[in-house]
Amino acid sequence: MKAMREGSQVPHYGARDPITKWPGIGPKRAQEFANLGVHTLEDLLGLWPHRHEDRRVMTPLDQVHEAELMTVQGIVQRAQYDRFRQILRIELSDGRGTLSVVFFHAAWLQRQLPTGQQVVLTGKVERRASQMTMVHPEVQTLKAGEPPLLGLVPIYPLSGSIRQGFLQRLMKEVVPRLAPQVADPVPVAIQERYELIGRAQAVLYQHFPPDLTLLEASRKRLVFDEFLRIALAVQVMHHVDPEVAGLVQNPDGPMVKAFLASLPFELTPGQQKAWETIQSDLREPRPMARLLQGDVGSGKTVVAILTMLAAVDAGHQAAFMAPTELLAEQQWQVLHRFLEPLGVPCALLTGRDKQKAAAHEALQQGTLPLVVGTQALIAEGVGFSRLGVVVVDEQHRFGVKQRARLSLKGTYPDMLVMTATPIPRTLALTVYGDLDVSEITGLPPGRQPVETVHVTHERRKEAYTAVRQAVMRGEQAYVVCPLVQGDDENGGAKAAVDLARGMEKVPGWRIGLLHGKMSSGDKSEVMARFRAHEIDVLVATTIVEVGVDVPNATVMVVEDADRFGLAQLHQLRGRVGRGNKPAQCFLIADPRTEQARERLQAMVQYHEGIKLAEEDLRIRGPGEVLGMRQHGITGFQLANPVKDLAWLQEARQVAVKLVADDPHFAYPEHKLLWQWVRDALDDAMPSQVLH
Template identity: 65%
Template sequence: MAKGRTEPELSLGPGDLVARWPGIGYTRAQELGNMGVKTFEDLLGLWPRRHQDRSVITPLRMLRDGETATVQGEIHSVRYDPAKKILRVQITEGRVTLMAIFFHATWIQRQFHEGYHAVFSGKVEKRWNQLNMVHPELQVLAPGERPFLGFIPIYPLSGSLKQNFLQRMMRDIVPRFAPQLPDPLPPDIREQQGLTNRAEAILHQHFPADLPSLEESRKRLVFDEFLRMALAVLIMHQIDPNTPGMVQNPGGPLVNKFLASLPFPLTPGQTHVWNEIQTDLKNPSPMARLLQGDVGSGKTVIAILTMLAAVDSGFQAAFMAPTELLAEQQWLVLQNFLQPLDVPVAFLTGKDRNAREYRAALKEGTIPVVVGTQALIADRVEFKRLGVVVVDEQHRFGVKQRARLSQKGEYPDMLVMTATPIPRTLALTVYGDLQVSRIVGLPPGRKPVETIHLSYRERRFAYQTVMTAVKQGDQAYVVCPLVGGDDEESQVKAAVDLAEGMKKVPGWRIGLLHGKMSSKEKTRVMDEFRRKELDVLVATTIIEVGVDVPSATVIVIEEADRFGLAQLHQLRGRVGRGNKAATCFLIADPKTDQARERLEAMVHYQDGLKLAEEDLRLRGPGEILGMRQHGITGFQLANPLKDLELLQRARRIAREILQRDPQLMAPEHRLLRHWVGGALEDGIPAQVLH
């Protein structure tokens, strides 16, 4: 603790609020809170973004132009030029001087006092025989204070928080509180896996003595993240093997009539997946299967077969979609296929005027198939005999919503579908014991969508292509950019402005679709577009999934660099759904290398799984899956691609632990039980851990 600073209370523990630490104050506590840090234990988990090697101080006389170095000297002068907003701080070491230059950083000026010492780290520039550093990392030393050397943590910041303040605070807090945290990993597992204890790992992740200690600490903490996630997911999907499920008949008359009515045979990929599902349906254990299929691969046909197997067996089937627009799309598709088979399909949303009538029919069992949104999981919705649950676009649902629908029946068979391609490493981690199936290949007649990246100067070509398509009787989408922020309001404004501009083109019939419209308005616009009463649909990313209009052959995505790869791929999937060639235009002048790489990947790859792996490599797992939407917190240090070996080890250990102790009730697992409970945002459900 540096001189002149108030000593913290001796009674403070890891669970106490950081606001009680001397020098933090209300404002800094609020800014730490914005980063998810409330307690000292939270603060220990605020991992550095990187470390800077300041283990060696280079004498000023030894500096060379262009090198990166850490230097120390006495502050000789502090000069601020208000006209140019430049701060110059000169330090001396003997007769040699160095000038640190800061632009637009008046707040730094208050830290410097002549006679104090300063440590600067940065790139050396030599101009007119003067050594300079521009915006170096800095540490100002009060009289008697020793410099903080070694591998220096560089932390994420929020608001007015300063790097120097966080580093000073962490130097005092981490060594004090890390040893007080219990280690949830049983000693035998820790020794077997060759891992350091957790307190030491936390300390060295913040302040490593050298690179090997940093690597060892990361190895332990990454293993912890994987183990915690694996245990949480496996527990969420725990079903007693003796739990009786429902035996379904996948070869009944409705299934056979439906297959015979299809205008095309199942693709090899669909056939393979359907065979896997048939095996599950015949088995008395409840099915829990994840169905992955690229955009347009024919997942809906597999879902219909699965639901008809339930109806053939005397059960009901429920199909849940994340939004009213998608639910209505699927309802129309199901009606089209099932009406000729005399299978009624109800549509249930929270606002449906016929909801009471439908709920009564579901309870009586007179409605065999229902499509809906989260209204299906409402307490007042009851089924007579729910046999199959199909959940579409799973990444938009939380674990709790999915579980609540399952509880509407006596362990019904569940099919979870997603068009968001998920690399196997992540699917295994997030979906736990769900069996993973993937439809490989596209239905006959589907052509790859040509993808072209255009700069803003070249975007005229995209709209000329739209004009040509419209003249040929085809249709187009234009996806509006995010303007002035990433919120829905800004996106809606962009869509409205874009649509108004396009309406000035003679002969074009322009429609507008965005999330702020009422369900009735959305339905009206989509119906008009389907009936070809509109030529171009200007939309927000509301059309990302589920919208199926075969005559749409062109999509223009403005400011495409603002979207992730998975989202771009979904948007591209809105075209090419008929038998005509289709084109996707990505309009962007990317400002970062990562954005450029995303657009290049879109141009070069059609395969959604390959794109998902690229997205994982570029952006990390959290953003691809929206892990918090699963009810499970994401990774901070771990990367499933980079750390695949540790992921596999952690999953194996998780399985071994739960085989011996399914509810983590053993004394040696008490800390694990509490630790894993925190991995689920609302805790592990009571029916699993009781």
């Protein structure tokens, strides 16, 4: 970086250049930047500060007082490191006064803060032992004659040996140099309508804002861009090629009617409403792309079977894709039980099946109407004769890319995506914007809400008393642990293997163990024994989170429940109460954070998945709740769909109108816009879908 400042010949840098092209960044540091998602100089420009510290006022040391945040400058007069306690203490002087400063776990700082080093510190000041002390501040070391970085100072996320001071100095050189090269893909008319500053300005001011007004103007522009890019991407996916006709299914056919007649119950109003909407889609030549949201146990599988049988009645094939081999096998057993009496063949195809060759041939010849599988269904070599319907279960485990690849197996088949992980309405159009959304509300007759109880470790006996009583009634129970085996680094969290060994000593209890490190065959065997009631209590990890269906299981115990997210806890709770017997879920935890306490309180208070999703969004914010990278589209960095809901809605309106008016981005002013959206889609969808 020194060469950058002093060299007479200034090299040219392009935004797409690898980060190693910048002086001072070698392979090791490049790997640490890669951990932050930074591979190119353009990526570096988009490494936004997670906050700014207000260092516009420098306080002389003789005027220091107790404060939440204060910035001071001085010279290190003395430094002392306590190796046993890993505490570094320094004394700072500016000629007018002195200040005591303490750092924790700061062995690495010894080398940066020798006696005589000039520094700028920003941190909390408190009174300790009758003297003012600054506690673990941000450090900016200065070379001789180097001016301090003042104003609204960016604070960046870090990785490995990358320190804040190094990154701030690097950004101070890179951003002003490269920000002017940033192209602005948003048409001028849209910028003027919403009073947005230029994108190059927004990038510069997000890193180094002259004042709070321009920082907010920068955020407004970049938030709008994030929403607009994703909204345009999902609109493009929704309008892949509207002129290409799909296949018309037959939702009034004999198999559909026979299946409905064979059910020992009537469809719930929620199921009936969802099925009526899907029937309308299936009768049209335009390919269906629908998301079916339904809480745990709401009856989505029955609606999926009706959808697949509509394809069979039309002479087409249907594929059901599950996220794991365990769930694929379980779904196949459910489908087989329903379809065998109707004489409809249904095969299971996963990555480990030995009969794959015969199944592949039957699919290609069209003699096999239905198949259930995992991602093996999108593998090379799996072909269909006439694929009409694709059902994807638990979409949050699949990306857009996998879904699109399966679509390419047929001539634009109808797609039904099912999820029991509810998404707040404010976000559904962003996450699943390429899909029409239906919801199944309500539970099947006889189902009751699961009583949820939070107990501390001191009261965990209450949970296991409920397990014992359930076993005595001839019912079954789950005990879920956060770990497979013990690990001291996890603070004593319960491990499935250890707990199962201990529970095997309880007289009369038949214990089973299930975790992700077991082979697929062993997992299937354990689940088969649990379904057959050869196991009373199944000790497991979160492998039972999704789709496992044993109606006789009435008690769920979750050890160290504060280590799980709300969506996970809700899914785990959904494994019990699937029959007509009352069920209980015990959450054992001594929560150590306010967030953990709020999660457990929400689980006790709410039973509806959509309400829990809204609580999750409130507690954790959108970045973690969405997990949008799993959907194939990069998630939000600055935008908050709750706080910025108005901008989300505006951006979506712009995207809908723009794609409707210019679906092929043929207008000259949309050329850059298309490249911008295309870059977002490249990793999300196979290229065949976009051409």
